[in-house]
Amino acid sequence: MRVFVVGGTGFVGRHLVDRLLQGGHTPIVLSRSSRSLPQGAVFVRGDITREVPDLKGAEAAIYLAGVIRERGQSFRAVHVEGVKNLLLAMREAGVERLLHMSALGARKGTGSRYYETKAEGEELVRQSGLKWTIFRPSLIFGPGDEFFGKILRGLVCAPLPFLPLIGDGRFPFRPVYVGDVAEAFALALERGLFGAYDLVGPKEYTFRELLALVMRTVGRKKPFLPIPLPLMDLLVPLLSPFPFAPITRDQYVMLKEGNTAPPSPELMALLPRPCELAEVLPGYLRC
Incomplete structure (x- = not known):
């Protein structure tokens, strides 16, 4: 199958492009650069936030594009305007999947621009009239990830005698492995799975447990220093605009809410043996 992929050079996209190739598919990757594309992938130069691409010859499309921090590209441009452009291109080319x-x-009303623009893009897909599948992943981990490899690693490896803990650290998460995310997308395409599904890993952790796991993984041992939420509520908006800020306002809002859901029967059928966080972190996390 010829599959048009938006975001195919990103963190999840690289794994999915490899998986599509292994499955005998031809990924057509829209990107501003052909760097790091594997042999067999077709490169199409472009920017989905600025133009409507040509999908002639494609049989399906996958939209993976997303940003965690607004650095050069806004949440709205990537999560909403890019989706609009892809949907228009699909209609023009007669691509239905x-x-x-x-x-x-x-969802709307969270106070997080990331969540709210993601919800807006999701609604565009739901109302498109196409044959669609939506995956809603929790924290995605794996080599090159943002949350574990940068944010938590930065906190644990910082030259401080203590480890800052936001509030009581009881916010729940259910991290999912990047390879399992790619596998879920590929299998949904191959098996004709339609609908919207939460995409989560096999085990739930609190934020405090995640920090403790990262400490054990990199061989550090520090006492926790809880920072009251009212103080964090004041500090984060002040520091967030600066490039050195360890956490943005949006990330802080999402962190306090947690990010978890039970695995659905459909997900367990797709991924009967999902990778567990503690098994993967030692392979790529170092101070």
Whole structure:
């Protein structure tokens, strides 16, 4: 199958492009650069936030594009305007099959621009009239990830005698492995799975447990220093605009809410043996 992929050079996209190739498919990857594309993938130069691409010859499309921080591209441009452009391109080319990556917790009224624009993009897909599948992943882990490899690693490896803990650290999460995310997309495409599904890992952790696991993984041992939420509520908006800020306002809002859901029967059928966080972290996390 010839599959048009938006976001195919990103964190999840690289794994999915490899999986599509292994499955005998031809990924057609829209990107501003052909760097890191594997042999067999077809490169199409473009920017989905600025133009309507040509999908002639494609049989399906996958939208993975997303940003965690607004650095050069806004949440709205990537999560909403890009989706609009892809949907228009699909209508023009007669492509009816779409798989879309949203986010667990995406909905209006959260106070998080990330969640709210993800929800807006998801609604565009739901109302498109296409044959669609939406996956809503929790925290995605794996080599090159943002949350574990940068944010938590930065906290644990910082030259401080203590480890800052936001509030009591009881916010729940259910991290999912990037390879399992790619596998879920590929299998949904191959098996004709339609609908919207939360995409989560096999085990739930509190934020405090995640920090403790990262400490054990990198061989550090520090006492926790809880920072009251009212103080964090004041500090984060002040520091968030600066590039050195360890956490943005949006990430803080999402962190306090947690990010978890039970695995659905459909997900367990797709991924009967999902990878567990503690098994994967030692392979790529170092101070």
